[in-house]
Structure formats: structure tokens, C-alpha cells
Amino acid sequence: MGAAELLTALGGRGWSLAVAESLTGGAVCDELVAVPGASQVLRGGVVAYATAVKASVLGVDPTLLVARGAVDPDVALAMARGVRRLLEADVGVATTGVAGPEPQDGAEVGTVFVATVTPTQARVRRLRLDGDRAQIRAGAVEAALALARELAADPS
Template structure:
């Protein structure tokens, strides 16, 4: 699993905060972040919205989007990240949604994962095709989410955000 320290260090340096909205990772992303000493300066909190109806009621994902595309979708991932950012009043929102297995879900294959990061002026969503068992898919999704956050925090456009 990716080291959460670079993300936390960059957030501390920038004086910015992060929140998460997790579906398939079920709190693993938040748990990974809170392993870092000093993370309380930057981690606002998170939403574990495993059930589809909670994606709408807690994270604010449009119910029509969920009804037409299902929970495993790139636009849903972005909406989850935006919802975490808004609900927790954070500068950055990070989300995970996908199929960890062992069986496909709503016609989506095991290992199909979407990770989104939304910041003050930018957003990124990645489609992943991950292998391995349920635990490996979830761990890989967390690693990718942390790496994506670091990438955006280091990008030139991220440096123009308000603190």
C-alpha cells in the first residue's frame, strides 16, 4: 500500500485539508491516513457510503446519476469526492468506488475501480482495472487514491489554490 506520509506532509506544508468518501474501501483510506502522526492538522473526516442510497443522502450524489449509471462510474466517483469536500468543509476530496469482488456487481467486473480527487481548482478521476482478491483490490485502490492526491498537490495548478 502507498505511504500516506507524502500526502499528509504536502497538505501540512500547504495549510490545506482533505476529506474522503469511500465505497469499496469501506474506511480503509481514512484509516490509512490517520496512521500518520500529525494528520489531525489536515484530515477533516470522511463518509463511508457503502450502500447506494447513502451515496445520495450523505454525499449528495445525484439520484438520477446513480439510477442510470450505477454506483461504479467515473462521474459518481467525482460526485463522491465533491460531496466529501463539501460535507467536511475540506480543501480536497478523495473518493473510491468500484467492485472488490468476489462477484461482479450490476454488470461491472471485479477489479473495476474509480478513484477521484477534487481540489479547489482541479479534479482527476481514474479508471483502474485491478487484480487480486478483495483485500488486494481495496489496498490497491487506497494506494492509487493517495498517489493521485500527491500528484495533484504537486502540480503547478494546485499551487494557485487559496489556503
């Protein structure tokens, strides 16, 4: 339901969408393409699971990645900006975080950042999700779609 609402909101504004995913591994795009007519809005997605891919494909500053690690709010924003630019979309959405079972880059399991960048706004949200890998990943997908819906519905 959330994916359909997002696609409707973006389509109503004439906006296209691109997605950069790390811990969700393509699950955000999977939710979106399950909606009939998604191709009218969704340009595509990049699964940047490896930290090096965040830099080489999405253009995330390597010094930022070295200094803070991949699980960081500024990295999430840079991923969203990068996929937006790369796929020539109006809106970029990104996910990065730790699904477990071990901490990463000093971030505890369940630490997730989702980001959305539109033509007029950029926003990132930090989450602390509980559960196993599947539950954390599912929560990240839901949160990414929710944040994008909020910004798509914002008239500014």
C-alpha cells in the first residue's frame, strides 16, 4: 500500500524516482515494481552493498566513508543525491544501515538511515529497529517509503 501511494503522489507531481539501497538489497525497488504502472515513475535502482560501490557508482565522498563509515546520515543523503543524479530522476531515495548479526562501522545492529532528496528538499531519518535481519530490512523498506511519501506530499 505504501509503495502505491508513493508512486501516485510522485506521478501527480510529474516526478520520477531512483533508489539507492544498501542493507535493503533491492527490497525497496521490489516493493515499487510490484505496483502496476510503476514504470511511469520509477527510473531504476542501484544496490550499493559494498562501501566502495557507494563511492565509485553513487559518488559518495570516499573521505566521508573513511571518516564515518557507511552507516551515517550524511552517507545516506549522498547516496540519495548520487542515485538521483546517476539515473536522472527528480527524487532519490536511499537506505543504509546494519541488519546484523554484528555491528558495523561502530553502529549497532538495527541502526538504519533512510534519506530522500527531492527538487526542493533533502531529509534523512535515523531509525533504531529491533528484530532479526529480515525484520530490520523490512522496517527499513517501510521507513524509506514513508519518508519519500511525506516529501512527495509536501507542497513546498
